[in-house]
Amino acid sequence: MVDAAGALAALVHGRVSTRALDRLAYSRDMWPLATWWFQQGRVPPPPDAVVWPGSDDEVAQVIRLARERRLAVIPFGAGSGLCGGTIATAGGLALDLKRFDTIGPVDPQRRCVDVGAGVLGETLERRLAARGWTMGHLPSSLAMSTVGGWLATRSAGLLSSRYGKLEDLVLSVRGVLGTGERFETPERPFLGPDLAQLLMGSEGALCTFTSARLRVHPRPEARAFRAFDFQTVERGLAAVRRVLREGLRPAAVHLADPSALAFHAQPLEARARVAAAFLPALFTQVGTRLLSWPRLLGPLARLATRCRLVFVFEGDPGHADAEDRAAAAACLSLGANDLGEGPARAWFQERNDAAFRHARVFRSGALIDTLEVSAPWEHVLDVYQRVRAVMGALAVVLCEFGHATADGCSLSFHFITAGGPRDEVEASAEQRWRAALGAATSAGANVSHHHGIGLVKRRAYQDALGEGRHALAALKRLFDPDGIMNPGKLGL
Numbered sequence: 001m002v003d004a005a006g007a008l009a010a011l012v013h014g015r016v017s018t019r020a021l022d023r024l025a026y027s028r029d030m031w032p033l034a035t036w037w038f039q040q041g042r043v044p045p046p047p048d049a050v051v052w053p054g055s056d057d058e059v060a061q062v063i064r065l066a067r068e069r070r071l072a073v074i075p076f077g078a079g080s081g082l083c084g085g086t087i088a089t090a091g092g093l094a095l096d097l098k099r100f101d102t103i104g105p106v107d108p109q110r111r112c113v114d115v116g117a118g119v120l121g122e123t124l125e126r127r128l129a130a131r132g133w134t135m136g137h138l139p140s141s142l143a144m145s146t147v148g149g150w151l152a153t154r155s156a157g158l159l160s161s162r163y164g165k166l167e168d169l170v171l172s173v174r175g176v177l178g179t180g181e182r183f184e185t186p187e188r189p190f191l192g193p194d195l196a197q198l199l200m201g202s203e204g205a206l207c208t209f210t211s212a213r214l215r216v217h218p219r220p221e222a223r224a225f226r227a228f229d230f231q232t233v234e235r236g237l238a239a240v241r242r243v244l245r246e247g248l249r250p251a252a253v254h255l256a257d258p259s260a261l262a263f264h265a266q267p268l269e270a271r272a273r274v275a276a277a278f279l280p281a282l283f284t285q286v287g288t289r290l291l292s293w294p295r296l297l298g299p300l301a302r303l304a305t306r307c308r309l310v311f312v313f314e315g316d317p318g319h320a321d322a323e324d325r326a327a328a329a330a331c332l333s334l335g336a337n338d339l340g341e342g343p344a345r346a347w348f349q350e351r352n353d354a355a356f357r358h359a360r361v362f363r364s365g366a367l368i369d370t371l372e373v374s375a376p377w378e379h380v381l382d383v384y385q386r387v388r389a390v391m392g393a394l395a396v397v398l399c400e401f402g403h404a405t406a407d408g409c410s411l412s413f414h415f416i417t418a419g420g421p422r423d424e425v426e427a428s429a430e431q432r433w434r435a436a437l438g439a440a441t442s443a444g445a446n447v448s449h450h451h452g453i454g455l456v457k458r459r460a461y462q463d464a465l466g467e468g469r470h471a472l473a474a475l476k477r478l479f480d481p482d483g484i485m486n487p488g489k490l491g492l
């Protein structure tokens with residue numbers, strides 16, 4: 001590696017580091033188990049070097065050199081992935097794309113913009129907003145994820161029910177294959193197989209993205225907010241399904257099950273404000289001990305059945321209000337309690353905080369893991385019930401439903417468990433993932449909706465591919481003949 005560092009430095013104007021601190025910083029993403037390791041003073045295998053190329057040519061040269069020296073290449077966005085996608089299982093080079101930071105002018109006729117792969121979501125949205133545009137892609141990690149990471153994982157934003165997932169917002173992509181060849185896909189729509197769609201979701205295992213032409217939308221003139229409580233999750237899901245199948249297009253749909261509702265209690269409500277002030281301390285004192293007995297907490301959690309649904313509609317004022325009224329009529333006909341716009345506005349304002357509240361759980365020494373899957377409407381309730389039934393004995397289970405379309409929705413399960421000796425925690429984390437994914441897929445779920453596969457879901461993903469895994473392996477051989485691109489991810 002010492003020789004290669006010199007050769008690499010010559011290719012990228014010296015922008016290479018083998019310093020321990022840099023390698024440490026690039027040794028993981030936000031995979032919960034790796035976060036827990038980190039808190040225990042343990043570092044996942046770090047890359048041998050970090051490289052910051054600044055042009056497509058530099059990326060191509062780095063990859064060619066890596067092929068010659070048989071070095072792994074791990075494309076790195078902002079490291080916010082939740083599946084261990086940037087962990088350097090075989091050492092090698094962390095290829096940080098953040099110098100690809102340009103945002104072109106918006107083309108108002110074609111409604112698109114060219115954006116570098118290293119641009120952070122928040123920077124992009126702020127820049128677009130200043131010109132009266134939005135991408136409509138607002139993942140909770142907007143401030144800490146890049147366009148390249150979104151492409152590589154097929155990310156989904158909060159408003160995906162209206163604007164689509166990332167892959168629906170891409171007109172073309174540019175980058176470098178694992179062969180070291182540059183590529184640029186034709187702009188959609190066009191005839192024939194779509195290379196952009198083939199490469200998106202490849203998690204750095206086939207190529208490195210350097211930029212994309214992205215669709216943009218005029219900023220909405222108005223938003224309508226409304227929240228409902230339902231007596232059961234089943235009723236809440238029926239309401240979402242009915243609204244989407246009636247052809248309404250809420251921008252955001254979020255259904256919190258009773259446990260998630262309690263965990264993410266709206267901090268803007270006065271009662272919850274008080275609770276929020278005491279919760280972390282309470283959790284530290286008694287929470288981790290209680291977590292040792294999920295068998296006790298599970299039945300208690302099942303006593304609560306109330307769940308909360310939030311809709312956000314947007315567009316011109318007349319349109320947003322009309323859709324809001326139609327959705328309300330559908331919900332009320334299913335026995336909903338209309339809470340008005342207050343709780344929905346609060347949820348929207350605080351939407352990105354919820355995920356960061358998990359930090360409190362980690363600080364208390366416990367572990368919170370997130371498993372997201374998706375399912376067609378016919379199977380959603382079954383997936384929810386089976387995962388809860390299997391996981392109830394292993395963890396405290398919360399679930400949030402979102403990203404709804406006429407076909408189905410995503411289910412984000414959060415599993416809270418007590419900490420403990422490292423071996424036990426690792427073994428039980430593995431056991432939980434296997435049990436939860438097994439329950440979800442046997443009930444008809446897909447392995448992932450938007451967080452990707454990374455290391456954690458690689459086996460389940462390969463199983464789900466069935467015979468299709470041979471086609472994926474053939475693509476890997478074609479686009480990455482030496483197997484240097486992000487080894488181990490996607491099970492490749």
Ligand SMILES: Cc1cc2nc3c(=O)[nH]c(=O)nc-3n(C[C@H](O)[C@H](O)[C@H](O)COP(=O)(O)OP(=O)(O)OC[C@H]3O[C@@H](n4cnc5c(N)ncnc54)[C@H](O)[C@@H]3O)c2cc1C
Pocket residue numbers: 029030074075076077078079080081082085086097117138139140141144145146147148149150151152153154155156157158203204205207208209210355356450451452454486489
């Ligand atoms: C608090 C929190 C909330 C989140 N909320 C959401 C959410 O609402 N929606 C959602 O979709 N995700 C969410 N995520 C997950 C994460 O933000 C996404 O997966 C995101 O797309 C990752 O972007 P990144 O730039 O951080 O990529 P990284 O974590 O750096 O990389 C992710 C994967 O993509 C590959 N990669 C990165 N850049 C490139 C590139 N230029 N070319 C090729 N491969 C590349 C990496 O090798 C890795 O396999 C959340 C994460 C956190 C921590």
